[in-house]
Amino acid sequence: MAATKTLRMRSVGKAFRGPDGPVVVLKNLNLELEPGEVLLVTGPPGSGKSTLLSIGASLLRPTTGEVFVQSHRVSHLPEHRLASIRQQHVGFLFQDFQLVRGVSAVDNVKITLVPLGLMPTEAHRRALAALDAVDMGHRASQVVNYLSGGEQQRVAFARSLVHNPTLVFADEPTASVDQNTGNKMIQLLVEHKSRGATLIIASHDPVMINAPFVDRRLSFETIGLLVGP
Amino acid sequence: MKTLLVHLGAAWFAVRNLRRRYLRTLAISVPLTLAMTIATTAALISDGIRQDGRIAAQHAPDLVIQHVVAGDLVPVHLSHIRTVLKDRVGISDMSPRVWGLVPFPGEGAPGALATIFGVHWSHHAPSDVRGVLVGEWPNQDERGVTVIGSGLAATGHLELGQTIRFHSKGAHSFRIVGILTPNTNVSAASSAWVHPEDARTLFGLSSDEATDVAVSLLDSAESPYLAETVLLKLPEHRLVEKSTVVRHFEAIYGQKSAAFSAIWLMLILVTVSLAFAFGMDTQANERREMALLKVLGWSPLLVVECRLFEAALIGIFATVTGFGLGGLWAVLGAPMISGYFLGWAQVYPGFMPPLAMQWSTGFALAMVGTIPLVAAGVIPAWRIGVLSPDDALRG
Numbered sequence: 001m002a003a004t005k006t007l008r009m010r011s012v013g014k015a016f017r018g019p020d021g022p023v024v025v026l027k028n029l030n031l032e033l034e035p036g037e038v039l040l041v042t043g044p045p046g047s048g049k050s051t052l053l054s055i056g057a058s059l060l061r062p063t064t065g066e067v068f069v070q071s072h073r074v075s076h077l078p079e080h081r082l083a084s085i086r087q088q089h090v091g092f093l094f095q096d097f098q099l100v101r102g103v104s105a106v107d108n109v110k111i112t113l114v115p116l117g118l119m120p121t122e123a124h125r126r127a128l129a130a131l132d133a134v135d136m137g138h139r140a141s142q143v144v145n146y147l148s149g150g151e152q153q154r155v156a157f158a159r160s161l162v163h164n165p166t167l168v169f170a171d172e173p174t175a176s177v178d179q180n181t182g183n184k185m186i187q188l189l190v191e192h193k194s195r196g197a198t199l200i201i202a203s204h205d206p207v208m209i210n211a212p213f214v215d216r217r218l219s220f221e222t223i224g225l226l227v228g229p
Numbered sequence: 230m231k232t233l234l235v236h237l238g239a240a241w242f243a244v245r246n247l248r249r250r251y252l253r254t255l256a257i258s259v260p261l262t263l264a265m266t267i268a269t270t271a272a273l274i275s276d277g278i279r280q281d282g283r284i285a286a287q288h289a290p291d292l293v294i295q296h297v298v299a300g301d302l303v304p305v306h307l308s309h310i311r312t313v314l315k316d317r318v319g320i321s322d323m324s325p326r327v328w329g330l331v332p333f334p335g336e337g338a339p340g341a342l343a344t345i346f347g348v349h350w351s352h353h354a355p356s357d358v359r360g361v362l363v364g365e366w367p368n369q370d371e372r373g374v375t376v377i378g379s380g381l382a383a384t385g386h387l388e389l390g391q392t393i394r395f396h397s398k399g400a401h402s403f404r405i406v407g408i409l410t411p412n413t414n415v416s417a418a419s420s421a422w423v424h425p426e427d428a429r430t431l432f433g434l435s436s437d438e439a440t441d442v443a444v445s446l447l448d449s450a451e452s453p454y455l456a457e458t459v460l461l462k463l464p465e466h467r468l469v470e471k472s473t474v475v476r477h478f479e480a481i482y483g484q485k486s487a488a489f490s491a492i493w494l495m496l497i498l499v500t501v502s503l504a505f506a507f508g509m510d511t512q513a514n515e516r517r518e519m520a521l522l523k524v525l526g527w528s529p530l531l532v533v534e535c536r537l538f539e540a541a542l543i544g545i546f547a548t549v550t551g552f553g554l555g556g557l558w559a560v561l562g563a564p565m566i567s568g569y570f571l572g573w574a575q576v577y578p579g580f581m582p583p584l585a586m587q588w589s590t591g592f593a594l595a596m597v598g599t600i601p602l603v604a605a606g607v608i609p610a611w612r613i614g615v616l617s618p619d620d621a622l623r624g
Contacts, residue, residue, distance in 0.1 A: 059524055060619035079615070080528050087526025098521050098622065101514070102249030114238030115526040117231030123238075163526070 005068070006089075006167050006198035007033040007056055012065035012075075014051055025051045029065070031218075035166065038189075038199040038213055043220025049202040050095070052218075053169045056200055057090050058082050069167060087115045091165035095172040095202075097156040099144045105131060105155045106140040109162050116163060130158035133188060150177040157185060161192060168192060170201045174208055186211060239531055242522075243538035257504050257602070258543045264496030265551020265598050266558060270566060271489035272590045273559040277583035282478035286471060290443035291452045293326075293469040294459070304438035305466070313462045314444070319455060321447045324352075325439030327428040331395045333385065343381055344420045345395060347428030364389045364407035370424070376407035377421045384419075395421070398433030489566070497597060500547075504540060505605040520618040529614040536610035537603055544599030551598065552591075559584050 009031040015022040025048040033039055041049045054060035055067060058074040067075040072085050099108050109127035118126070131137045134154035144152055153176045160168060170189065174182035182205070190213045193199055201208060208214075247254045296305040307325050314323055327347035334343075351369040367374045377387060387393060387405060394402045403423060411420075429436065446452055449471070456468040522532050558564075 054619045057524070059622070060617070079523075080530065083523065083526055083528035083531070086524065090524075090526075092524055094622070098517070098524075100518055100521065103245055107245060111242060111522065112525045114242060115235060115528070115531065117234040117238070119234065120237075120241075159525070 004034065005032050006035050006037070006070065007031065007200070008068040009056070009062075010066050010068075012055060012062045012067060014048075014055060014060070015063045026055070026062070033198045033200070033216075035196045035198055036193055038193055038201065038215045039218060040209065040211075040214045040216070041200065041202045041218045041220065042204055042209060044204075047220035049220055050171055053092075053171055053200060053202055057092050057167070057169045058085060059092070083115070087163070089166045091160040091163065091168040091197075093156055093160040093168070093170040093173050095175060097152045097176075099152055099156055099159075101145055102143060104141050104143055105136060105147065105151075105158075108144055108155055109159045112159050112162050126162055127158075130162040131155065133161075134158045135184065150181050153177050154181065154185075157188065161188070164195075164197075166197055168197050168199045170199065170203075172203055172205070173201060174203065174205045179207075182207060186213075189213070235531065236534065239535040240538045240542075243535050243542060246535070246539055247542060253507055254543060257500060257507065258547050260496055260503070261500040261543065261547035261598065261602065262550045262554070264493050264500065265548050265594065266554040267489060267496070267566075268493040268594055268597075269552050269555025269586075270558045270563050271493070272594060273556065273584045273586050274563055274567060275489075276587050276590055277585040279479060280585045281583045282475065286475045286478070289471050289474060290324075291446040291449050291471050292444040292456055292459075294442040294444060294463065295467045295469065296441075296465065297467045298465055302440075304434050304440065305442055307437050307439055307442070310442050310463070313459060317455065317459070319447050319451050320444060322443075322445040324443050325425075326441050326443050327425050327432065327434060328440045329397060329428075329432045331397045331431065333381075334393055334395060341384075341419075343395070345397075345428055345431060346420055346422050347425035348422045349425060361410045362407050363410070364405070367406055367424070372424045372427055373401075373403060374406045375403035375421050375423045376409055377405055378419055379408055379410040380419045381421060382408045393421075395431055397431045399430050401427055401431045403427070494597075497601060501601045501605045504543075504602050505609065507609075516613060516616060517622055519613045520616050520622050523616075523618045524622070533607075533610045533614040536613060537606050540603045540606035540610075541599060544602040548595050548598035552594075 009029055012026055012029040012031075013024065014026040015024045017023075029052070031039075041052060043049050051060065055062050055075075056069075058067070058069060058077075062075055065075070066073055069085055069089050072081075074082060074085055077085070100111060103111075106124065106127045109130050110123050113123040113126060116123075128137060128140055131140050131154075134157050136151060136154045136158060139147060139151060144155060147155065153173075157173065160170070168189070173185050173189070177185060186208070189199055189201070193213060201214075203209065209217075294305060294310060296303050305325075311323070314320060329345055330342040331345055332343075333341040350367045350371060362376070364376070366376065375393065377393070381387065382405075385393075387408075389405055389408060391405050392402050393405060394400060401423075403421070409422075423431070428434075429438070432440070434440075444455075446455065452470045452472070456470055460466065460468055519532050519536075522535070523529065527535075
């Protein structure tokens with residue numbers, strides 16, 4: 001049964017080293033997500049939303065507990081094994097986009113496809129298609145430094161979905177875009193959900209909070225304290 | 230195929246990185262290209278001169294007997310030498326040579342000197358002096374004529390049929406009947422060949438005198454032994470063995486080449502240090518990007534590989550460009566450094582330095598141009614490769 005879950009967290013805790021001793025951000029978190037399920041994580045800044053996303057995406061190891069992506073126990077895998085897990089299963093949309101500066105939009109998206117070993121023409125075609133899906137096809141060759149915040153957000157969106165991940169983490173996906181673009185982003189997430197992808201979204205955008213496609217909600221009221229699901 | 234495409238993808242991103250960080254790329258590649266250019270030119274001239282020396286030495290006599298008085302080369306007395314060598318076994322031939330330096334008569338190279346060689350026309354075909362002859366080789370006892378080297382002809386704007394006048398202890402005019410383009414630039418490009426008796430007149434030698442005596446042996450390996458025994462009978466004489474000539478040639482140009490190698494290696498060292506410093510002093514922005522690659526599914530090894538590709542690409546670019554520029558510099562006569570290599574160009578008419586490069590030299594240059602730079606990148610690349618993605622992204 002465990003293999004059917006896209007993401008599982010068991011007794012996950014995370015503490016960071018602080019000037020006055022360890023700062024506990026997550027404590028004894030248990031979570032299981034099915035394919036196609038959408039989890040919305042809300043809470044004030046610094047409450048641990050991003051930490052949860054990072055641990056789920058195997059970018060950060062928990063201090064305690066274990067994390068599974070599909071059947072892989074990612075919390076205990078060596079870094080080189082994690083690369084192939086991320087490549088196959090994980091898409092991550094950062095709040096601050098994290099685009100590679102000085103490189104065109106299409107190249108930013110193609111970077112995700114490098115570990116897949118695609119033919120250059122196929123990689124280019126897929127990257128363009130991903131940009132088209134976020135209405136950025138016409139700006140594909142533009143260096144990202146010269147794109148607006150909203151456009152950069154859309155390029156980052158294309159990059160996080162271009163390899164069809166089964167597990168998508170989105171940190172404030174609609175924070176930097178106007179309402180129309182935000183709606184488009186939500187529509188894309190819904191499409192991705194309908195294809196069976198599991199979405200974990202951190203947001204305090206009211207539109208997102210009230211979105212009907214969200215299956216479960218997890219609220220960080222204060223640091224390390226969870227309300228729900 | 231898939232694996233190859235992954236590596237090609239890493240190389241593709243490395244090229245993008247070099248382009249967008251062009252100031253750093255230039256800071257590393259310019260000194261390395263400069264180093265490779267100097268090294269290539271120096272290697273081409275150095276190897277060329279050595280090759281010339283080896284070709285010339287192949288046809289050199291086993292022993293040359295010279296008369297030295299108070300450190301000066303003075304004419305040898307042939308009757309005396311013949312007497313000493315008469316009963317020596319193992320000598321296949323003994324031939325007096327009349328040669329010397331004279332002021333270059335044309336206006337093309339003021340203060341320069343030309344080398345006059347007396348040759349028996351019938352004993353030496355053009356093939357003996359090895360080269361391509363324009364004009365004709367003189368008949369057996371033809372006097373008052375000369376065959377000049379192409380370097381001499383070019384410097385002095387001399388043509389077939391013209392008369393040239395050389396001055397030494399005597400003076401003699403010669404009609405130019407042939408121009409020889411030798412395949413050993415260093416030894417013959419500034420030379421003129423004349424009848425031995427004309428050379429004697431020019432250098433004020435009697436019929437019993439010569440500049441030196443060339444001795445050929447039945448077995449070349451006997452030359453040290455023969456030199457030792459002959460020297461006992463010929464005090465104030467110097468016996469120059471063929472191997473000594475070659476050794477000195479190699480030593481002189483090896484040293485000159487080594488001086489350039491030192492400059493070159495210093496430049497390489499500076500470049501490698503620069504690359505290492507740049508690599509170690511990775512900016513937060515760059516660390517963030519490398520961490521991002523890992524978030525996007527790049528393995529730590531692929532991240533390291535990408536960084537090493539950057540170093541390798543700079544090295545290959547600098548090496549290839551350095552080879553090209555160095556070759557061009559050499560073909561243009563290597564201004565500024567050829568005078569150092571062709572020390573005698575101060576006294577001989579100038580000529581193009583001979584150019585050649587051994588495979589081993591080229592291979593060594595290519596390796597030194599690329600490997601140290603890549604090696605210098607390993608530690609900084611590894612430091613970035615093992616970064617925790619989350620730590621780097623959070624800064």
